[in-house]
Amino acid sequence: KLIEETGKFSTNKKYIIPSWERKEIFIENNSNLIELVFQVANFNHRKGGIEDSIYFGYEKNILKQKINNTFTESISCGIFLIMMLYHFYLYFRRKSELGFLNFAFLNFLFIIRILFTGEKLFINFFPNFNWEIAVKIEYLSYYMIIPLFINYFYDMFKYKFPKIIKILVHIISGIFINIVIFTPVKIFSNILIFHHIYALLLCIYIIYKLFILTIKSYYNALILLLSFTFLMLAAVNDILYNNGIIRTGLFFPYGFLVFIIAQSYLISLKLINALEVNEDLVNKLEEKNVELKKWYELMSEQSEEKITMLLSAIEQAGESIVITDINGNIEYVNKKFTEVSGYSFDEVKGKNPRILKSGYQPPEVYENLWKTISNGNIWRGEFLNKKKNGELYWEEATIAPIKNKKGEIINYYAVKQDITEKKKIEEELKLKNKLLEDRNYEIENQLDLARNIQKNLLPSKCVWSNVAFYYYPMDKIGGDFFDFINFRNYNQLGIFLSDVSGHGIPAALITAMIKSLLLQAGSNRDTPSLLMKFLNETVIAQSFNLFTTAYYSIINIQNRKITICNAGHNYPFLIRNNEVSYLKNNIKSPPLAIFSNDELISLGKIYQDEIFNLEIGDKIIFYTDGLIDIIPYNEINSISFGENKLKEILKQYSNLNPQNLVEKIKEEMLLHRKINSFEDDICIICVEIK
Numbered sequence: 162k163l164i165e166e167t168g169k170f171s172t173n174k175k176y177i178i179p180s181w182e183r184k185e186i187f188i189e190n191n192s193n194l195i196e197l198v199f200q201v202a203n204f205n206h207r208k209g210g211i212e213d214s215i216y217f218g219y220e221k222n223i224l225k226q227k228i229n230n231t232f233t234e235s236i237s238c239g240i241f242l243i244m245m246l247y248h249f250y251l252y253f254r255r256k257s258e259l260g261f262l263n264f265a266f267l268n269f270l271f272i273i274r275i276l277f278t279g280e281k282l283f284i285n286f287f288p289n290f291n292w293e294i295a296v297k298i299e300y301l302s303y304y305m306i307i308p309l310f311i312n313y314f315y316d317m318f319k320y321k322f323p324k325i326i327k328i329l330v331h332i333i334s335g336i337f338i339n340i341v342i343f344t345p346v347k348i349f350s351n352i353l354i355f356h357h358i359y360a361l362l363l364c365i366y367i368i369y370k371l372f373i374l375t376i377k378s379y380y381n382a383l384i385l386l387l388s389f390t391f392l393m394l395a396a397v398n399d400i401l402y403n404n405g406i407i408r409t410g411l412f413f414p415y416g417f418l419v420f421i422i423a424q425s426y427l428i429s430l431k432l433i434n435a436l437e438v439n440e441d442l443v444n445k446l447e448e449k450n451v452e453l454k455k456w457y458e459l460m461s462e463q464s465e466e467k468i469t470m471l472l473s474a475i476e477q478a479g480e481s482i483v484i485t486d487i488n489g490n491i492e493y494v495n496k497k498f499t500e501v502s503g504y505s506f507d508e509v510k511g512k513n514p515r516i517l518k519s520g521y522q523p524p525e526v527y528e529n530l531w532k533t534i535s536n537g538n539i540w541r542g543e544f545l546n547k548k549k550n551g552e553l554y555w556e557e558a559t560i561a562p563i564k565n566k567k568g569e570i571i572n573y574y575a576v577k578q579d580i581t582e583k584k585k586i587e588e589e590l591k592l593k594n595k596l597l598e599d600r601n602y603e604i605e606n607q608l609d610l611a612r613n614i615q616k617n618l619l620p621s622k623c624v625w626s627n628v629a630f631y632y633y634p635m636d637k638i639g640g641d642f643f644d645f646i647n648f649r650n651y652n653q654l655g656i657f658l659s660d661v662s663g664h665g666i667p668a669a670l671i672t673a674m675i676k677s678l679l680l681q682a683g684s685n686r687d688t689p690s691l692l693m694k695f696l697n698e699t700v701i702a703q704s705f706n707l708f709t710t711a712y713y714s715i716i717n718i719q720n721r722k723i724t725i726c727n728a729g730h731n732y733p734f735l736i737r738n739n740e741v742s743y744l745k746n747n748i749k750s751p752p753l754a755i756f757s758n759d760e761l762i763s764l765g766k767i768y769q770d771e772i773f774n775l776e777i778g779d780k781i782i783f784y785t786d787g788l789i790d791i792i793p794y795n796e797i798n799s800i801s802f803g804e805n806k807l808k809e810i811l812k813q814y815s816n817l818n819p820q821n822l823v824e825k826i827k828e829e830m831l832l833h834r835k836i837n838s839f840e841d842d843i844c845i846i847c848v849e850i851k
Contacts, residue, residue, distance in 0.1 A: 164188065168292070174204040179292045183281050185227055187220050205293070207350040214408060230280045237414050238275050238282075241268045244421050251428075260316035264424060267309050271417050274302040279414075293346055300341045300349065307360055308334040314367060318379070322370060333359060357400050364393040381427050388423030392416040481556070481577040484563075487570055489513050489531075501556075501579050503549030514575070517546040519553055534562050534573055543580070554581045618676045620645050625654055627849040629819035631827060633787075634842050640668025641785045641842035642675055646686050652719035655686060656846060658730065659711040659753075660785040664842065667707060674703060675711075689713040689726030693750070693768035694758050697728070701754045708752040712783060718850060721775040726768050728753050731789070734811055736780040741811045744781060746771045779850040780819065782811060787841030788826075794836045802833050819847035 168180030188195065216223060245268035252261035276283040277299040284290060311330045315322045337356050341349045368390055374382035395416025401407045475482055481498035485491050491509045499505055502517060509516065515527075522545055533540040539561040546556055556577040563572040619632060623645050630643065640663060646655030659675055661668040678696055685691040692713055700709065712730035716723045725744075729752035735744040748769045750761065761767040784807075791802040807826070814825045823845055831837060 170200050170202050172202065177202050177204055179203075179205045180288075181281060181284060181292065181295070183285060185223055187223075205346050206296070207347070207353075227280070231282065234275050234279055234282060234414075237418060238272050240418060240421070241272045241275070241414075244268045244425070245272065258316070260313050263309050263313040263316060267306065267313065267417075268421070270302045270306050270309065271414055273298060274306075275414050277302065296346050296350070297341055300353070301338060304334060304337045304341060304356060307363060310367070311363070314370075314385075317385070318370075318374060318382075321374060321379070326366070330363065360396070361400075364389075364396070368393065381430065384423050384427060388420045392420045395419075479578075481575075481579070483514060483575040483577070485514070485573045485575075487572065489573065492572070498577075501548070501554070502546075508549075517544070517548075519545045519547040521545050521553075530560065534560055535570075537562055537564070537568075537570065544577075554579060555584045556580065618673060619643065623654070624651070625848070627819060627851050628654075628846065629823045630844070630846045631823050632844050633839060640664055640672060641787065641844040642672040643783075643844050643846060644676065644679055646679070646715075648687075650717075650719075653715060653717050654848075655713065655715045656783060656848065657692075657711070657713045658783050658785065658844060658846065659709050660730065660787075660842070660844075661707055661709045662752075663707050671700065671703075671707060671709060674700065675709070687715075688770065689715060689724055690768045690770045693726050693728050693753070697753045697756075697761075697768070698758050701757055708754045710752045710786075714781075714783075716775070716781075716848060716850075718775075721777070721850060722772055723775055723781070724770050724772050726750075726770055728768060731784060731786055733784070734782040734808065736782070736811055736815045737776060737778070739812065739815045741808050741815065744773065746773075775850045777850055780815070780822070781848045781850075782822075783844075783846040783848075785842060785844045787839065787843040788830065788845060790841055791830055791834050791839060791843075794834055794838075802830065806833075819849050823847050 165184055165186045167184060169176065169178035171177045216226065218226075245265050248261045248265035248268065252258065252265060255261065277295055281295075284295060308331050311322070311327055315324075315327050337352065337359075340352060368386065371382055371386040371389060375386050393416075395412040398407070398409055398412045402409055476495050478495060478497060481501055482493075482495040483491060483498060484493040490511050490513060492511075494504075494506055494509055498509075502509075504516075526542065526544075530540050530542070539559065541559050542557075544556045544558055545553060547553055557580045558575055558577040560573060560575040562570040563574055565571050619642070620630075623630070624647055628645070632641065632643065634641065640661035642657075642659045642661070644657045646657060648655070657679065659672070661671045675696065678699055679686070679692075682692055682695055685695040693711065696711065709728075710730040711728040712725070712733070714723050714725040714733075723744075725746055727746050727749050729749065732743040732745045735742050748771060750766050750768045756764065756766070758767065789802050789804050789807060793799040806829075810826060810829050811822070814822055817825065826845055830839075830843070
């Protein structure tokens with residue numbers, strides 16, 4: 162006869178109802194022989210036959226074992242529940258410790274696992290619960306333990322477990338979990354063996370890492386190594402038991418119980434250490450409080466002294482200081498304010514500073530002031546105020562808000578300085594500057610007139626077409642001078658070049674005088690030495706203590722000769738056959754206006770003529786020293802233009818005609834100077850012999 166059944170047996174898959182419900186069957190029998198026939202149907206799980214071992218015995222022994230198993234599993238569930246709630250509490254108190262959260266979920270999974278394995282307490286309470294869902298929950302409670310364990314160890318030993326291992330475990334476990342969720346029992350129950358292998362390898366890796374950390378004496382690594390090893394052995398036992406290899410029973414929950422005890426011990430150690438640290442901090446805090454109290458007393462004493470000193474400094478300050486409330490009513494003024502304004506403190510206390518208004522300043526000034534300081538900014542400006550006696554005075558003021566710790570404006574302060582005398586001086590200076598500007602304008606006009614006069618003293622062109630020249634005065638009027646002296650004989654041309662020491666008006670006056678003397682020289686112009694003697698004798702009496710270098714030459718292109726007389730001037734350059742040399746005379750007399758002609762005779766330095774032969778194609782370059790003294794603008798320790806550079810330029814462009822050659826020299830001058838202004842007068846003359 163049918164004694165008992167779990168689920169529904171059938172040889173037809175359509176009618177079978179799978180079940181893993183645990184039952185105790187009691188059989189009454191008076192004979193010595195009992196024949197039991199088990200009919201098992203399995204179309205849903207990889208394991209054929211009965212799920213677990215069948216125990217035979219007396220009724221009281223079977224019930225006792227049932228009660229013992231149920232009691233043990235219930236106690237384990239209670240312990241895991243308490244530990245789960247405890248670790249959830251720890252996590253919510255210390256959310257930075259993710260290990261507490263992971264361990265709480267581990268306890269939750271073990272509660273689920275106990276309810277759906279062993280005595281299957283959940284199925285006993287709910288026998289009609291869907292078998293396939295129950296199997297999925299059992300498998301998921303196993304598969305989800307692995308990623309939670311790796312999370313726990315990763316958070317417990319930060320940076321000691323590689324993050325890549327954590328990521329791989331999550332991916333692999335995620336694959337197993339999804340297979341359980343989205344496939345029937347017949348399929349996912351067949352992959353359990355692969356998960357066993359994966360879990361075993363991962364446990365070996367964790368034990369290896371814990372062993373390394375133990376060797377390195379890492380904090381609490383030994384306790385976790387021993388407890389996790391015990392847990393792994395329990396897991397191996399359950400795997401072997403579930404596959405029918407051994408008949409020991411399920412020990413994984415007990416292994417986890419040992420792991421929980423180890424975790425509780427570690428938490429206790431942390432708590433003890435935290436209490437010790439806290440006690441130490443309390444002691445140190447008490448010591449610091451004593452030190453702080455002493456420091457506060459010292460600072461209070463020093464602060465009182467500083468406040469007294471500050472108030473004394475404000476009271477004795479050389480500027481007027483005013484403090485008002487937020488409405489602008491005066492609360493404090495110092496001694497200087499009463500001295501300047503004539504009002505006492507009692508007379509202005511509680512009043513607005515507008516009592517000082519003179520009425521001569523536009524209202525926009527005060528509107529801008531209040532707008533600025535009301536927005537928390539500093540205002541600076543000047544006031545034309547009125548004293549108590551009606552006298553007007555100027556003040557330079559800085560007005561700013563005073564804020565509390567919240568940034569709210571509670572007062573305004575003003576620091577004001579009497580600048581009446583300063584204003585008077587400024588007005589006087591303005592008047593004097595105006596007079597100077599007018600005078601300067603008049604002088605500038607006169608200089609422009611002088612420049613035009615001097616410009617008219619210089620030749621605008623030369624009768625010879627083979628002559629080019631360039632003139633640049635440093636100021637509006639300069640001390641360099643040149644002139645072309647024409648003769649009745651067209652084949653002759655006189656070239657006069659001079660450079661007065663100094664610049665400006667005195668030098669320009671001497672050049673004007675030289676121009677006048679050249680016009681008066683008469684026949685002296687026919688001979689260079691006679692002209693120099695004539696000029697020297699006249700200029701020396703009116704030279705303003707300035708000397709003048711001069712160079713006078715007469716060129717005859719018919720006989721190709723040049724007659725020269727040099728009064729301390731630079732030697733001209735001669736370009737012949739693309740070679741450059743000095744047209745150097747043997748006799749070089751002193752500049753004009755240093756010695757009289759009689760003194761020059763006695764010194765053997767009287768002005769004399771020298772004659773040189775010229776060739777067709779020769780070029781002669783006359784110049785003043787302003788050319789070779791050019792230095793780069795705004796450069797320290799810079800090199801001057803110099804005669805050597807001029808010589809190189811003349812050689813490089815020796816084939817150019819006089820006009821183009823002078824232009825090239827000008828270009829090189831500007832490149833060297835870097836700006837279009839010079840520190841000395843410059844004069845250049847170039848003659849080509851044809």
